[in-house]
Amino acid sequence: MQAEYDGRQFVGIDLHRRRSVIVRMTEAGEKLDTVRIDNDPVALGLEIAKAGPDPEVVLEATCGWYWAVDVLTEAPLSSLMLQLVRAHAAIATAMLQQIDLVAPQELVLLFLQEHGRTPQSEIVYFLGRDRSTVTNILQAMERADLITRTPSQTDKRSMVASLTSKGRRLCPRIREIWSELERMAFGGLTAQQRADLAQLFTDIRQGLPPASGPYSASPASDDPEETSR
Structure with a gap:
């Protein structure tokens, strides 16, 4: 239902001090999605952006709710930007799936095409993600025969990644997609x-x-005067 529905959405937010529950529904009241988030303006903005350009939003809270209202009413440009980024990413995901890739595998392939054999630590820095996440990405790419990983000749504790012929053949197609x-x-x-x-x-x-x-700014205040308003 969620993938097919393109009408106006209604969003209910049950706001608590540290975490909140967000429910998205159709105009007919059918539930599209329910998520729990840590209270954070970016996380809230991303979830609201999923509801499209003009959702009806209902907020239930007992304290510390001003930051959430700010996100909903005082950040129209950020909301539009999040909607744009989400739509752009969705199209990119669909196009990459046509060549059996998922983000950020295409970035790794293009990086290795440009730089050749590369220590895994440099790929971690390039992607800006934690080491364990990048390791999982590279392991999946290795299983798909997109890259190879071998121990470094200078440091046996480190791994060096390089393209396979299959991975190299995909690089021109990735550039066409972008x-x-x-x-x-x-x-x-x-x-x-x-x-x-x-x-x-x-x-x-x-x-x-x-x-x-x-x-x-801080999402939630511990000031009794602030939270009791």
Whole structure:
């Protein structure tokens, strides 16, 4: 039902101090999805974005709810951006599935094509993910005969990854997919609009703090006066 429904959605949020439950429903009241999230503006925004451009949202909370209302009513650009990113990622996922890949396997293949044999630690740094997650990704790619991993000649505790012939053959197709995705997403814009958009994206990215913070806002306050309002 969830994959087929494209009508207006209704979202119920049961907000608690540390975690919250979010339920999405159709106009007829049929349940589409139920998730539990840690209270975090980004996590909440991502779930709300799944409900489309104009959902009806009901929030139930007893305390510490102001941050959630801020996300819902005072971050329209962030909401639109999350919807765009989700739609873009969904199309990319479907296109990659046509060649039996899942993200971020395509990034690893293109990285290895460009850099050749590469220590696994460098792939961890490139993807910006934790070591165990990257290890799982590479192990899956190895089982699919996309890459090989061998012990480093200088450090037997380290692994070095390289492309197989199968993985190398997929690289041109991956580039075609990203070119097609670029055309689908931005082909309707003029050259000047694309240049302006690229500059805006750059300005926004440079204005963001690092992922480690610090941040000025906190989702939930322990101040009795704040939570009792």
